Amino acid sequence: MKIKFYIATALVAGVLAACNGQSKKAEAHDHSSHEGHDHEAEAAQTSTANPVLNNEALNNVYAHYIHLKNNLVASNEAEAKTAAQAVKTALDALKDPEATKAAETSASAADLKTLRASFDALTKQVERLIKKTGVKSGEIYVEFCPMANNDKGGYWLSNNKEIQNPYYGDQMMKCGSVKETLKQ
Template sequence: MKRLFLTAAVAAMFFAAACNQPASKKAEQTQRDTAAVAANAALPDKDNVTEVLNSYIALKNDLVKSDGAASKKSAEKLQQELIEVKGCNEAATLAGSIAATDKVDEQRKAFLTLSKDVITLAKGIKTGKPAFVAYCPMANEGKGGYWLSEAKEIKNPYYGDAMLECGEVKEELK
C-alpha cells in the first residue's frame, strides 16, 4: 500500500510537469473553456492514459495522411480525454487548438508541443502496450520534433507524404 501511494504521488508530480507546456494565444479561449471541466478530472492512471494515447495515435495517423478534417475530429476526442486527466489542461488546450482548424500546417505546429506533453505522460504510466518515441530532425523549421507512434516504422506526422519516412525511433516505451 505504501509503495502504491508513493508511486501515485510521484506520477502526480510527473504529470503536473508533463501537461503544463505553454499554450498559444489562439488556444487561450479553449483553455478557459476546459478549466471548469478539469476541476473534476481524475489523477492519471493506466486506463485514462491508455485512452489519451489511443486518441493521440489516431490524431497522429490523421496528420500522417494530411487529412485536416479527420485530424480535427481526432483532436476533439483527444481534448475531451485530456480534460479528464488531472494536470493536463494545457495539453487539452493544445488539442483544442488543433480541433479549431482544418489547416494541416497549423495543426502540425500545435502537435509539436502537444507531443511533448503526451510523451511525458506516456513515460509516467506503464500501459502495458509498447509505444515508440520517434524524432524528425527536419520538423519545426529544422529544430526537430518528436512524436509517439504505435509502431517502429516511421510515418512522419509533420510532413505526411512529402517526407513520410523522415525520422528515426529514439526510444521504446513498454
C-alpha cells in the same frame, strides 16, 4: 504413319497436360504464399497493437492521439481536426492544465499546417503523462524528425518502429528515427 501421328498427338497432349498441371501447382503455390504473406502482415499488425497504459483515462487519450497522428500522416485534414478535438476531450478528464492547453491549441487549429505545427507540444505532453503513469504492456516508440517545425525538429509517438512522419505526410514519409522506446 497413323501410329506416329497418334503417338505424337498423345505426347503433345501429355506435355500440355503436364505443363498445365505444373502451372496450376505454381499458381496454387504463389496463391498460398500470398495468403501466408497476408497472414504474416496481419500478425505484424497484431504485434503492433495499441499498448496498454497503467491509467484507463490515458489509454483513451492515447487511442485518440494515435488516430490524430495517423490522419496527419495521411494528410486527412477533416479527420485530423476531429481527432484533435477527441484528444482534447479525453485530456480534459485527466485535469492536467499543461496537457489541456496543448490539446486546446491543436483542437483549435484552422488547417492541417497549423495542426502539424501544434503537434510537437501535444506529443510532449502525452509523452510526459505516459512516462508519469507507465506502460502496462506493449511498446510505444518516441520518434523524431529533425526537419519538422522549420528545422527545430518534432516528436511523435507510434505503436511501431516504422517511420511514418506526421509532419510531412507523403512529402517526406520516412524522415525521422526512433529516439526512445517506452515499455513496462
